[in-house]
Amino acid sequence: MAEDEVTSEPEPAERGTPVGRRVFIGLLGIGTVGIFTGSTVSNWLQRIAKDDKTGLLGILPGGGGWRYYTVTDGYPSRSTAEYRLRVGGLVDQPFTLTYEALKAMPPTKLDRDFQCVTGWRVLGVKWRGVRVADLLDRAGVKPEGKALRLTSFDGTYTESLTMEQARRDDVIVAYELDGKPVSSDHGGPVRLYVAPMYGYKSVKWLDGIEVVDSVIPGYWEDRGYDIDAWVGESNGRNDQQT
């Protein structure tokens, strides 16, 4: 080695195994392979993490989980005591429900995935709430009522559903998520959950259901998202259905 170091031609620094280049190219390779396989690996990781009692796998990067979005600054907050849900528009009997009154209605439970249009998915979420159809029946929809306009107490977010979509058994006004009251970051105390559609349909901090005569595009729909947001059949995506 000593001879190597004093030799000036070629420079000693130019000798030796090109480990640096191998590491560099290897990492670029891993990154590229990851872009194409990451979706599968991430799903697989999430499934294992779900059964992992230690919870250690859950903290690994890319293991899925919720991401919390809001279109306003911070989370709007409303206590269960203050909370009111208005059901009105083209109905025979508009009404307002308190949180307790909503919970007193016949509950519907769903165990379904939550799929975001940006790519992430949370597997097997347990929801509990009241079918939108039950609320509509209680109000009595007038014949000219063809769609719903849904509003949030964040003051900005809106969504839409056709009457047919809204009456599905898997479209609920949810007050429980994975056995706990829906927390503020998840859109609590009460949010919408439209199981067969992308997450943007599931209005967080829901405070109003208005029956209207035609679909009024919602917040993201005004910004280019599909109005009929079926998972796997809209927004140019091909996700497995929820």
Next chain:
Amino acid sequence: MISRPEPATRVPRFTRVERIAHWVNATLFTITMSTGAMFYFGWGQSLIPDREAVRAVHVYSGLGIVVAFAIAVIPRWGRSLRADARRINRWSRDDVRWMKSFAKDRTVRLGKFNPGQKLNAAFVPAAALVLAATGSIMYWNQSFSTDIRTGADFVHQWFGVLIWITVFGHIVLAFRDLESLRGMTVGTVSTSWAKHHRPAWYAEEHTATTPTPSPVDA
């Protein structure tokens, strides 16, 4: 050092171009990694005042890292950087021995960089490129399929965590060896540091370029 009976001259270690490149990148890394952490830990998603602005800062400072590096290595002034990149690439038998002994073997004669520095310097730019590519897919996502978006997101998270660990380790080690850190702040190290910690480099500088251990300052 002043008290030590050694030559007053210090050994030039990093040129001005290298130091500017390093500290520009350090600044951009700090911005990119701290904004990235906000998004990684969900609270950033919802509790930062202007998410779109923070997202844009993250994306453009991240791409800035790649741009800054590309500017730093261009022929006009990047000769010293390219020379060091060549040193970083090559591992001597001493490097391998050092690595196998987990840095314990004191008989090895290291060159300008120890193998840990070499690994760091190979990992960080590769990770930065992977993060820039996957991040671009995530930011300008309209033209990509679901699977690609999710895959890019997955890779971005992993490399983001790894680069955090690496850069954190880099900073800790720099502060544990202040003379080495001086090489990147003022550009020179003491002769005793060079002789003791990087004997092969010291010998090389003093044989190849005597009498003046010339810095290739641009």
